[in-house]
Amino acid sequence: MKQALYVGIAGAIGAICRIGIGQLLEGSTDFPIKTLSVNLLGTFILCLLSAGVIHRLTTDERLQTSITTGFLGSFTTFSAFSMETVSLFQNGQLVLSILYFSSSIIGGLVVGIIGLRIGNRMVSV
Amino acid sequence: MTAAEAVVIGLGGFVGAVLRYFISTKMNKENRLPMGTLAVNLMGSFLIGLIFGLELPKLWTVFLASGVMGALTTFSTLLKELLQLWRSGHRREALLYSMWTFGFGAVLAYAGFTIGQLS
Numbered sequence: 674m675k676q677a678l679y680v681g682i683a684g685a686i687g688a689i690c691r692i693g694i695g696q697l698l699e700g701s702t703d704f705p706i707k708t709l710s711v712n713l714l715g716t717f718i719l720c721l722l723s724a725g726v727i728h729r730l731t732t733d734e735r736l737q738t739s740i741t742t743g744f745l746g747s748f749t750t751f752s753a754f755s756m757e758t759v760s761l762f763q764n765g766q767l768v769l770s771i772l773y774f775s776s777s778i779i780g781g782l783v784v785g786i787i788g789l790r791i792g793n794r795m796v797s798v
Numbered sequence: 799m800t801a802a803e804a805v806v807i808g809l810g811g812f813v814g815a816v817l818r819y820f821i822s823t824k825m826n827k828e829n830r831l832p833m834g835t836l837a838v839n840l841m842g843s844f845l846i847g848l849i850f851g852l853e854l855p856k857l858w859t860v861f862l863a864s865g866v867m868g869a870l871t872t873f874s875t876l877l878k879e880l881l882q883l884w885r886s887g888h889r890r891e892a893l894l895y896s897m898w899t900f901g902f903g904a905v906l907a908y909a910g911f912t913i914g915q916l917s
Binding site (some may be wrong): 680681684692722723742755756763782786 | 808809864880903
């Protein structure tokens with residue numbers, strides 16, 4: 674029960690950071706660069722941490738879950754990604770919609786693999 | 799983001815993250831398709847569509863969309879799980895997981911939006 678409370682607090686901070694960082698990237702483009710940026714950044718950090726780096730940061734399992742499931746889980750978002758893909762499509766921006774959809778998936782896989790590799794290297798030294 | 803918006807995003811983020819935590823710990827199983835993450839991501843996609851379709855007052859939209867749905871759903875965990883499944887040799891599960899999540903996410907957001915606009 675206590676774990677859920679910590680995940681919730683970390684989740685609240687993650688959600689505020691997601692919107693805060695998004696605002697720094699405010700631009701005139703229709704391309705949802707804010708969501709793409711937080712999703713790729715969060716994916717990179719989570720994969721880096723899950724390669725074992727998290728155990729070097731802290732041995733407290735409650736804190737580990739708060740950082741990964743709570744903070745990073747809430748910092749990144751899937752629902753906005755779905756909604757923005759649909760909005761672009763509905764506005765007739767078919768190319769941007771496909772570009773957003775594919776760059777999120779391919780970009781996510783690429784930064785995830787890079788995160789895992791760097792993480793593995795960090796724990797093996 | 800105004801101070802009021804930061805507060806409601808934080809509150810929504812708390813609710814969304816706790817819900818996701820409970821659903822994921824109940825439903826996600828090692829080396830299988832992570833049903834918990836799949837469930838929150840698809841449910842959240844439908845509901846965010848519905849929220850935008852209903853055209854609620856600004857602060858409610860911020861609370862529900864940026865806060866609750868933003869935190870209920872997750873992109874980082876999804877990608878981590880996909881890569882873990884693939885790298886541990888569970889390629890069939892990884893492909894199924896991608897198809898379900900990415901295939902239905904946008905479709906459900908569209909369905910939610912359309913239903914919201916009707917009411």
